[in-house]
Amino acid sequence: MTPALALDNITCTFISKDDRSQRYTAVADSTLHIAPGEFVSVVGPTGCGKSTLLNVGAGLLEPSSGQVRVFGEPLSGINRRAGYMFQSDALMPWRSALQNVIAGLQFRGVGEAAARSQGEEWLARVGLQGFGDRYPHQLSGGMRKRVALAQTLILDPDIILMDEPFSALDIQTRQLMENEVLELWNASKKAVLFITHDLDEAIAMSDRVVVLSAGPATRPIGEFRVDLPRPRDVAEIRMHPRFVELHAQIWNVLREEVLKGYQQQKIKA
Incomplete structure (x- = not known):
């Protein structure tokens, strides 16, 4: 293989x-x-x-x-x-949790509606449904890690x-x-x-x-x-x-x- x-x-x-x-x-x-x-x-x-x-x-x-x-x-x-999940928080403090999750999709040119739909789905997958409007400073360390995980996996990398x-x-x-x-x-x-x-x-x-x-x-x-x-x-x-x-x-x-x-x-x- x-x-x-x-x-x-x-x-x-x-x-x-x-x-x-x-x-x-x-x-x-x-x-x-x-x-x-x-x-x-x-x-x-x-x-x-x-x-x-x-x-x-x-x-x-x-x-x-x-x-x-x-x-x-x-x-x-x-x-x-590959998708890369860093040791320290790599979230953008001026963006909400949802906006952080979909940043990579937006960079790839995915439309706003489609990106937000996928972002909400991934926030739900990592147990953060309803927290999309929160900013990083409003989240616990574990919640920030969940956002970072969703941010990485939403791009569907073949290697993590x-x-x-x-x-x-x-x-x-x-x-x-x-x-x-x-x-x-x-x-x-x-x-x-x-x-x-x-x-x-x-x-x-x-x-x-x-x-x-x-x-x-x-x-x-x-x-x-x-x-x-x-x-x-x-x-x-x-x-x-x-x-x-x-x-x-x-x-x-x-x-x-x-x-x-x-x-x-x-x-x-």
Whole structure:
């Protein structure tokens, strides 16, 4: 099967603006393939390059070497077949929830009436029916995330890129949002590349978990198939014996890299 998103031998090296002789390689010779309909999570130490790989897949960052392919075609520029849900709120504060949701449709030239109809439908899907006239500052953190989710999915992307989208939420709201995403994903089966620091979240949501090494020059060092039954409730699945087994296996690989990353952060500080 042709991957929905293929990152092959990706290296990303950044050059200092002040001293061009200083270079930092964030990602080195990394290969990662996401199949159509597959939910893949990437975990790794803080600052190891997870978001760098995501930005390469989105076409927001051109790698120093390697190739990105989208459904078999080389990627040049922005990945038009992908939707990106950011870690921080990316809502426009001067637009209402509905206006934020339909912004992408308007940019594509969809008529106002059709865009508003689709926007109302998506607000209902994410549990925000009747909140379309509220502005971001009038919404809770969880509600803003629901707006951002609708804003991403209304464009019907073939690939969904998510960069720690729920990290700022309290645990109860976070689990509600995780289940919301799984329900929507199960209905459409898009390819998902999900970046997270939370190993529990990665296992509970994914078909596959990829572990990255500590930076610099991060690369995949472990890959685990999550053979837990679907559909899943992210709270209940944590009590499944296989979940506990997978958590122990992945943590055995991840623990040393987290300690390396922690020591590097201490040295920088």
